Amino acid sequence: MNDPAGLPGPNSPIDYHAPTAWLLGTGEDADVVMSSRARLARNIAGFPFVNSASRDDRRHALAVSRQRIMDARLTKKLAWIELHETNHAVRTLLVERHLISRQHAKGKLNRTTGGVDEPRAVAVGTPDEALSIMVNEEDHLRIQLIGSGLCLNDLLRRIDDVDDRIEAGIDYAFSPRFGYLTACPTNVGTGIRFGVMLHLPALKLTGDIEKVKRAAGGMSLAVRGFYGEGSDASADLYQISNQTTLGKSEAAILRELTGEVLPAVIGYERSARQKLLEHRSEVIEDKVHRAIGVLTHARLLSTEEAMDHLSMIRLGIVAGLMPELEQQPINHLLLMVQPGHLQMLCGRVLSQGERRIERAKLVRERLAGVAGS
Amino acid sequence: MLCECGLREATIHEVTITNGVRVERHLCEQCAQKLGLPLHQQAPVSEILAKFVSKQGAQSVVGPRKPTAAQCPQCGLTFAAFKGTELLGCPTCYEAFEVPLSPLLERTHEGGTHHVGKVPKRALEASRLRGPEAMEKLLGGLAERQARIGSLRKQMEDAVKGEQYERAAQIRDEIRRVSSIAPSEPRAEREPPPENPEPGGPNPHSQEPPRS
Numbered sequence: 390m391n392d393p394a395g396l397p398g399p400n401s402p403i404d405y406h407a408p409t410a411w412l413l414g415t416g417e418d419a420d421v422v423m424s425s426r427a428r429l430a431r432n433i434a435g436f437p438f439v440n441s442a443s444r445d446d447r448r449h450a451l452a453v454s455r456q457r458i459m460d461a462r463l464t465k466k467l468a469w470i471e472l473h474e475t476n477h478a479v480r481t482l483l484v485e486r487h488l489i490s491r492q493h494a495k496g497k498l499n500r501t502t503g504g505v506d507e508p509r510a511v512a513v514g515t516p517d518e519a520l521s522i523m524v525n526e527e528d529h530l531r532i533q534l535i536g537s538g539l540c541l542n543d544l545l546r547r548i549d550d551v552d553d554r555i556e557a558g559i560d561y562a563f564s565p566r567f568g569y570l571t572a573c574p575t576n577v578g579t580g581i582r583f584g585v586m587l588h589l590p591a592l593k594l595t596g597d598i599e600k601v602k603r604a605a606g607g608m609s610l611a612v613r614g615f616y617g618e619g620s621d622a623s624a625d626l627y628q629i630s631n632q633t634t635l636g637k638s639e640a641a642i643l644r645e646l647t648g649e650v651l652p653a654v655i656g657y658e659r660s661a662r663q664k665l666l667e668h669r670s671e672v673i674e675d676k677v678h679r680a681i682g683v684l685t686h687a688r689l690l691s692t693e694e695a696m697d698h699l700s701m702i703r704l705g706i707v708a709g710l711m712p713e714l715e716q717q718p719i720n721h722l723l724l725m726v727q728p729g730h731l732q733m734l735c736g737r738v739l740s741q742g743e744r745r746i747e748r749a750k751l752v753r754e755r756l757a758g759v760a761g762s
Numbered sequence: 763m764l765c766e767c768g769l770r771e772a773t774i775h776e777v778t779i780t781n782g783v784r785v786e787r788h789l790c791e792q793c794a795q796k797l798g799l800p801l802h803q804q805a806p807v808s809e810i811l812a813k814f815v816s817k818q819g820a821q822s823v824v825g826p827r828k829p830t831a832a833q834c835p836q837c838g839l840t841f842a843a844f845k846g847t848e849l850l851g852c853p854t855c856y857e858a859f860e861v862p863l864s865p866l867l868e869r870t871h872e873g874g875t876h877h878v879g880k881v882p883k884r885a886l887e888a889s890r891l892r893g894p895e896a897m898e899k900l901l902g903g904l905a906e907r908q909a910r911i912g913s914l915r916k917q918m919e920d921a922v923k924g925e926q927y928e929r930a931a932q933i934r935d936e937i938r939r940v941s942s943i944a945p946s947e948p949r950a951e952r953e954p955p956p957e958n959p960e961p962g963g964p965n966p967h968s969q970e971p972p973r974s
């Protein structure tokens with residue numbers, strides 16, 4: 390960690406060069422569903438919530454959580470990263486890998502409280518990075534499991550087990566009426582949030598994406614971009630998640646998502662792809678091959694442009710237009726073109742202008758072998 | 763495009779999916795309002811909160827309601843401060859502000875008023891051993907449990923009214939699960955006992971084989 394750029398050294402517990410579990414391109418409905426996620430919000434009884442806790446309280450809650458998480462035998466290997474001791478570069482990598490929230494990277498709970506040196510941490514199950522537990526974010530514990538493709542049922546089963554193992558050694562803040570007590574009342578009750586990241590390029594092309602957003606809005610679901618709340622969708626990736634947590638069991642919340650909404654949206658996207666391929670195949674083929682053309686020849690690439698073209702290539706792959714390409718390396722590139730990962734690969738801090746040059750170079754090199762034509 | 767009424771331009775385009783059947787409707791604002799369709803996406807919490815807080819203020823002018831703590835006795839948070847950050851200060855805040863929080867929660871969680879679902883596993887097992895008082899502390903008294911079951915019943919009736927029979931059946935299972943968590947079947951409870959009581963304690967998921 391003595392690198393002047395603050396980049397993770399060779400002894401880093403996380404291999405930032407490797408793809409994470411949610412980028413594998415495997416699993417059910419992987420032609421549309423990029424990844425699934427389950428998250429639990431939990432607080433430790435007897436402590437104030439993080440936003441009103443003193444620094445000593447936070448330190449104490451962090452120590453209790455660390456002990457418990459390390460003792461709970463959650464995964465074979467677990468990396469514990471104290472974020473107040475890391476630098477900006479490492480925190481950016483963790484955000485881009487969906488292991489911590491932007492808020493947790495900043496350490497700020499709202500405009501007035503907190504800061505980068507607030508005691509807080511993340512535990513990450515390695516090497517797959519499927520499990521991550523943010524400590525002292527908005528709640529004492531934010532337990533997250535991510536998997537490739539549509540796998541919410543499996544995630545619920547597994548996160549339930551992780552939750553039990555942690556609770557075996559600490560008391561959670563729980564009330565008979567309100568369930569698991571959380572700092573923000575929008576998470577109270579089960580404290581669970583399910584989310585899926587969907588690749589919807591055809592709905593975007595046909596303009597029907599707005600209908601999906603509207604339909605989802607009417608069903609207490611939120612549609613958000615690639616990097617969560619407040620971010621625009623790039624690479625035609627959209628997240629859909631439940632918005633209510635009180636008054637329904639975990640299984641009922643999951644059923645609402647997987648029983649009606651998701652199959653419908655997946656079905657829309659598939660039929661939009663089918664229609665486009667049947668009636669406007671030259672348009673799709675043109676877009677896909679243009680994307681290959683740009684990415685294999687461009688000298689300057691912004692993150693958004695790279696992601697949008699990678700999205701088209703991904704569509705070409707799952708639609709069977711590019712038999713020579715596989716999904717996973719393209720998914721992996723979606724991560725590697727992000728500013729933090731790009732700087733890590735280059736081994737130094739880059740200005741925005743330099744990033745565009747290096748990004749174009751990286752994408753050219755990675756695609757050269759596979760998309761020569 | 764014209765609205766279904768044929769009078770005005772359609773500005774609301776609604777797609778609903780029921781059991782895989784997609785229904786598209788194109789309506790003007792007047793017709794949409796008549797049909798009770800949401801004109802906008804779900805309002806953010808801050809908006810709901812703002813509306814709610816101003817309404818509370820108006821009510822207090824009319825007359826005193828059930829007394830509410832001005833401050834959480836544990837962490838000292840005031841409800842006004844909560845309004846600013848949208849974050850509560852400690853677990854006790856939920857008790858202290860139960861009255862003003864309840865309508866807010868109901869709106870945020872689309873009618874959800876009482877927790878249904880998982881109960882901390884070890885805490886549940888431990889209070890089983892410690893006896894009825896410990897169980898009541900964790901799961902609530904008779905009134906609490908009945909309120910929970912009552913809220914589920916209402917959901918079930920709504921589902922039946924909406925001819926969503928599969929959903930109604932699922933909620934009925936939910937009611938059975940909630941009843942089975944209770945330390946002893948409340949006498950006033952007319953719900954049939956669960957068919958498969960869990961030997962090791964009610965894990966809400968364990969009776970639910972994962973569906974693909």
Ligand SMILES: [Zn+2]
Binds near residue numbers: 765767768793794
């Ligand atoms: Zn009309």
Ligand SMILES: [Zn+2]
Binds near residue numbers: 835
């Ligand atoms: Zn409090």
